[in-house]
């Protein structure tokens with residue numbers, strides 16, 4: 001029985017194949033049938049994904065996201081607290097007068113923010129949270145997606 005991580009790894013191979021074929025498709029001159037040419041590529045990807053237990057593309061991407069999030073949670077210990085600086089909301093259409101106007105219904109990724117990944121890349125100087133790197137090495141490519 002394959003683990004979730006193994007299934008995600010297999011799924012990535014199939015999605016990468018699709019992306020490659022999709023890129024080649026768009027290198028050809030455009031013609032009226034170009035949109036229809038995507039169908040066999042998508043069907044092939046979905047059928048391959050089904051062999052790893054994903055019934056559709058969304059199931060695969062959801063599992064991929066969960067896998068990556070789990071890896072980050074092992075790589076970093078989060079401490080400190082939000083100081084409500086608002087930097088992580090800058091540019092969002094729901095950020096008005098220094099507050100989130102949909103706070104109770106904000107998307108899941110807003111509830112989980114910040115992760116170690118965002119912190120390393122963007123928020124180190126402003127954020128009230130502190131991330132400490134553990135010795136855990138990710139078992140999966142975190143840049144994929």
Ligand code: SF4
Pocket residue numbers: 088089092093094095096099100101102103106107110
């Ligand atoms: S919490 Fe999310 S939805 Fe709300 S303002 Fe910030 S980025 Fe936008």
Ligand code: SF4
Pocket residue numbers: 081082083084085086087088089113114123126127128129
């Ligand atoms: S950047 Fe950090 S401290 Fe600032 S609002 Fe976002 S989570 Fe809170």
